[in-house]
Amino acid sequence: MADVQTSNPESNFAKAVKEGLVAAALALGLFLLIVGFRTDQNIRNELVLNQRWGLLAIFVLVAGIGRFLLTAYVTPWNAARALSKRTVAAKEAKEQSAFRKSFPKIGLALLFVYPFLVIGTLALYNGSMMGGLQGSLKYVDNFGIQILIYVMLAWGLNIVIGLAGLLDLGYVAFYAVGAYSYALLSSHFGLSFWLLLPMAGIFAALWGIVLGFPVLRLRGDYLAIVTLAFGEIIRLVLINWTVVTKGTFGISGIAKATLFGIPFTPGPGGFANLLGLPNSGVYYKIFLYYLILLLALLTAWVTIRLRRMPIGRAWEALREDEIACRSLGINTTTTKLTAFATGAMFGGFAGSFFAARQGFVSPESFVFLESAIILAIVVLGGMGSLVGIAIAAAVMIGGTELLRELEFLKHIFGNDFTPELYRMLLFGLAMIVVMVWKPRGFVGNREPSAFLHKRKLVSSEFTKEGHG
Amino acid sequence: MAENKALLSIENVETYYGNIRALSGVTVHADAGEIVTLIGANGAGKSTLMMTIFGMPRARSGRIMFDGKDITQLPTHEIARLRIAQSPEGRRIFPRMTVQENLQMGASLDKLEYFDEDVRKVFDLFPRLKERINQRGGTLSGGEQQMLAIGRALMARPRLLLLDEPSLGLAPLIIKHIFEAIKELNKTTGLTVFLVEQNAFGALKLADRGYVMVNGIVTMSGASKDLLANPEVRAAYLEGGRH
Numbered sequence: 027m028a029d030v031q032t033s034n035p036e037s038n039f040a041k042a043v044k045e046g047l048v049a050a051a052l053a054l055g056l057f058l059l060i061v062g063f064r065t066d067q068n069i070r071n072e073l074v075l076n077q078r079w080g081l082l083a084i085f086v087l088v089a090g091i092g093r094f095l096l097t098a099y100v101t102p103w104n105a106a107r108a109l110s111k112r113t114v115a116a117k118e119a120k121e122q123s124a125f126r127k128s129f130p131k132i133g134l135a136l137l138f139v140y141p142f143l144v145i146g147t148l149a150l151y152n153g154s155m156m157g158g159l160q161g162s163l164k165y166v167d168n169f170g171i172q173i174l175i176y177v178m179l180a181w182g183l184n185i186v187i188g189l190a191g192l193l194d195l196g197y198v199a200f201y202a203v204g205a206y207s208y209a210l211l212s213s214h215f216g217l218s219f220w221l222l223l224p225m226a227g228i229f230a231a232l233w234g235i236v237l238g239f240p241v242l243r244l245r246g247d248y249l250a251i252v253t254l255a256f257g258e259i260i261r262l263v264l265i266n267w268t269v270v271t272k273g274t275f276g277i278s279g280i281a282k283a284t285l286f287g288i289p290f291t292p293g294p295g296g297f298a299n300l301l302g303l304p305n306s307g308v309y310y311k312i313f314l315y316y317l318i319l320l321l322a323l324l325t326a327w328v329t330i331r332l333r334r335m336p337i338g339r340a341w342e343a344l345r346e347d348e349i350a351c352r353s354l355g356i357n358t359t360t361t362k363l364t365a366f367a368t369g370a371m372f373g374g375f376a377g378s379f380f381a382a383r384q385g386f387v388s389p390e391s392f393v394f395l396e397s398a399i400i401l402a403i404v405v406l407g408g409m410g411s412l413v414g415i416a417i418a419a420a421v422m423i424g425g426t427e428l429l430r431e432l433e434f435l436k437h438i439f440g441n442d443f444t445p446e447l448y449r450m451l452l453f454g455l456a457m458i459v460v461m462v463w464k465p466r467g468f469v470g471n472r473e474p475s476a477f478l479h480k481r482k483l484v485s486s487e488f489t490k491e492g493h494g
Numbered sequence: 495m496a497e498n499k500a501l502l503s504i505e506n507v508e509t510y511y512g513n514i515r516a517l518s519g520v521t522v523h524a525d526a527g528e529i530v531t532l533i534g535a536n537g538a539g540k541s542t543l544m545m546t547i548f549g550m551p552r553a554r555s556g557r558i559m560f561d562g563k564d565i566t567q568l569p570t571h572e573i574a575r576l577r578i579a580q581s582p583e584g585r586r587i588f589p590r591m592t593v594q595e596n597l598q599m600g601a602s603l604d605k606l607e608y609f610d611e612d613v614r615k616v617f618d619l620f621p622r623l624k625e626r627i628n629q630r631g632g633t634l635s636g637g638e639q640q641m642l643a644i645g646r647a648l649m650a651r652p653r654l655l656l657l658d659e660p661s662l663g664l665a666p667l668i669i670k671h672i673f674e675a676i677k678e679l680n681k682t683t684g685l686t687v688f689l690v691e692q693n694a695f696g697a698l699k700l701a702d703r704g705y706v707m708v709n710g711i712v713t714m715s716g717a718s719k720d721l722l723a724n725p726e727v728r729a730a731y732l733e734g735g736r737h
Contacts, residue, residue, distance in 0.1 A: 336602055343599050346588035353548050353582060354650065355574035355603045474592045474628065 042098035050090030057085045130413055137319055141166050141312045159308045166311045168427050171318055171383065175376055177419040178322040180403040181412060182372030185329060187401070188410035189338065190365035191345025193250045195397055196237070196257025200230040200370040202264060202392035204377020209277040209387045210270065219283035223378050230374025231367040233260075238366035242359055245348070257397055264389040276388025283382040285313055314383050321379060325372045326412050332368070333475045341365050342475075399423075406460050408467025417468050426453055500559070501526040501686050502547070502578075502654055507556035509539075509546045516542040517710045520556070524654070524688050529680050531689040531697040531718070533731060534707035540690040541583045543707070544658050548573055548580065560654070575603060579652035581643040583659060589632030593623055596631050596642055600649030608651065616645040619675050637668035644672070648679075654686045655679075661693045669693070673700050694731035698722050706731075 062082040068074050136143075141162065148161040179201060186194045204226040211217050211225065241252050264271045271277070282290060290297045290310035297313075298305050332338035340361045343351045352358050381387050403422055407415030429449040464470065503523040509516050516539050524530040534540050546553050549570045558566045565573050579600075588596050597616065601609045617624040620641040626634060631642060640660050647655055657676070661669040673696055679685050691697035698704050698718040706714040706727060714727065721727050 336605060339595065339599060340602065342591060342595075343588050346590055347586050349550060350582065350586035350588065351599075352550070352570040353574055353580050354599055354646070355571050356599075357569075357571045472590055474595060474630075 038102065039098055042094050045097045046090045046094030049093035050086050053086045053089035054082075057082055061085055133413070133416070134323075140170055141315055144170075145308075159304075159306050163308050163311055166308070166315050169424055170315045171311065172427060173420050173423045174315070174318040174322050175380060176400065176403060176423045177416050178318065178325050178376045178379075179373060179400045180407065180415045180419050181322065181325040181329060182369050182376065183400050184369075184404050184410065184412070184415055185332075185341075185372070186365055186369035187404055188415075189329070189333065189345065190341040190362065192362065192365060193246060193253070194366075194369070195250045195254040195394075195401065196260070197253075197369070197373055197400055198392045198394070198396040199237075199257040199260035200233060200373030201377040201380065201396070202260055202389070203230045203233050203370075204374030204379075205381040205387045205391070206264065206271065206277075206377075207374070208378035208381040209280045212281045212381075213277060213279065216281070218287075219281070219378070219382050223375060226378035227371040227374040230377065231371040234366040234368075234370025235363050237370075238363040242362055254394070254397075257392075257394060261389050261392050264392070271389075274388060274390070276386055276390070278386045280381050280385045280387065282310065282385065283314070283317065283379075314379075318376075318379055318383075321375055325375075328368075328372075329412060337361070337364060339475065402457060406457060406467055408464075408469040408471070410472055411467065411469035414467050414469030422453065422456070425456065499525050501561055502688065503559045504543070504547070505557045505559070507543070507546060507553045507558060509542055509551055509553050511542075511551065515710060517546065517553075520707075520710070520712055522705055522712060522715075524686055526653075526686055527680070527684045528703065529676070529687040529689060529701045531691055531701035531704045532707055533691055533694040533697055533704060535731075536692070538707040539710040540692075540707055541658050542710075544580065544583070544656050544688075544690050547578070547656065574650070577603075577651060577653040578656065579647035579650040579654070580656035581640070581647045581658060581660060583662075585639050585643040587631040587634075587639055587642050587646065590630060592628050592630055593626050593634070593642055594628065596646050597623075597649050600646035603650050609649070612649050612651065616648055619648075619679065620645055637664050637672075640664060640668075640672060641675075644675070652685065654688065656688045656690075658690045659692060660689070661691065661696060669696060676700060694727070695722075 062078060064076045064078055065073050066076055144162040144165045145159060148165075149159075152161060179197070182200075183194065183197045186192050186197070207226040207229045208219070208222045211222050212219070217225075237253065237256050241249050244252060265273050267273075284290070285297060288297050288300060289295070290313060292305040293299060296305075297303075297309050303309070329338075333342070340351065340356050341364075343354075343356065344358060344361050344365075348358055351361070380391070384391075399422065403418045404415055406422065407413075407418030426449050429452060460468070500523040505521050507520045508518055520539075520543060522530075522532065522543070532540050532543065542551075545551065547558060547565075549566075549568065553566055556566070557564060560573075560576055560578060563576070565576065568576075588599060591599070597613055598606060598609065601607075601612060622638055623641055623645055626638060631639065634642060640662075644655075644657065644660065647657075660672050660676075664672070676687060676689070677700055680687055687701075689697055689701060698721055701718045704715065704718050704721045705712050706721065714721065714724070716724075722732070
């Protein structure tokens, strides 16, 4: 796709036809046995071979026509766009930066009013306040809280990967440590959420240091493998240490968080009762929404502050060049350990929040896929960029939640079609598209943490790893 | 020579990469206020010696003394804290950080206490860096990157400056500028400089004394004038093109 020949449209068209035919032939060969035939059991338990020529034809046509369109139109269009972009780059950069500057503020304001926006809209739609409250549950919980948990996790992981450049594939382990710390300590000792939240963070940070020590000398892929193993070890311990963790049954009935001692229970003394509001589960959800929003903002604030401090600067220098770092008198051991510990701490906070929200934890919630999703969000958003990561989390998590609602597709593909099964496929496709379209993530720019006269973004074209 | 006066003295140092011996019995010293150069061909072990001073890799035997203190087994960052700074091979500036951030990294030993004062001195020495202050390190030209690497080292207020091939890949005019800057620094502040160079002619012209290294062994040493006049040195490093 790299070659850019748009001078002769006719030859381009012929080339596109040829490539389309080749792609179709390849697809035919590839899918003939996989899609064209299907073995089913009939009523007598015999294996019968079904032929699915129609479906095979769709696959082949999609491949062929897709390749044709790509070669004939998309690639030349992209090339032309890149060409025109280069000429107006300066002008565009100016406009973009004005938009970018105000984007975080607008986004933040929207996040703060989001629950009330949802309630208001639904109340109008349903014609009653109660309808608005109950209807908003799904949007505040499934979308708002769910996305914000991942925003926070990804921002936490961003400290380790985006700033310090340490590839951590076992981040979910710290999430698990936080969740189980809260679950166990609250159910055994009855401690409150507000006491256990910082404790969960501290425990996770300690585990971050425990992980950090053995991997001090590792980098890149070796580090990735060891952290991956660490994540699995924590999960396996949670499964097998049944005396304490109850294994795969998980821990249920975990105490909910309270608002400065006011519980969110129906009846006297509860939040709704005190304020004279009608009973509803939605207050707790809204409370949780603001809680995770504040926790996520704390993560962002700490990240922004640290980047301007010597330790944050040292993390970034460590990502760039470890040897140069050491010869400038920076203790890379403590620098790495603080990065692991800080990142893990926010994972721990998020974990204890997760346990308080679900009221139930089990090792199933802390599988490798979770680490992979958090990592994918960081990479897609652009390593080191808080805004980019938030956008990526909203797109990826919000997107997969939306895919649960694709019931209407049943009308198109028939009743056998289950859209849920395609969530991960679409997730993967979306990731590929983003990586082709923006290989450095949504926001590939690194904003300098120190500047003399005016801010100047470091263009993503130049922010490649390695030496200049 | 006068042992007690030496700021840096490397005694009988042997360094290995795995089982391969890179340095054998190297003895080199630099007195306070001197410019000393180590010249030699590709792969002679010049850069290895420089990195060995910083303990990356560590010397397997022998001793490295700095200001009367044995630093052979010291962790790298603590060696740097004794005010030994280096502009390493390949410059190793931080490519995604700006010129200013790179210089700040250099000054991190003193927690930026003397940053404003020192950065002015660096800009006096290399005015080009001032123009590029908000530019990312990786987008600088080779010469500017070299200036940045030296500038970053100077921000640490070093007593000993180690320079590994500052002339590598640079245009003759820029090499001249950088060498003049080194000379100027040495003259005005009395900074001790240990210069590793392939560009033998330029290095010997600049330095007070020189060492010649071949296959990990120091084969010759003496005043720069004498080395420049030495027929063997001339034949091996100087004839066939002055840089």
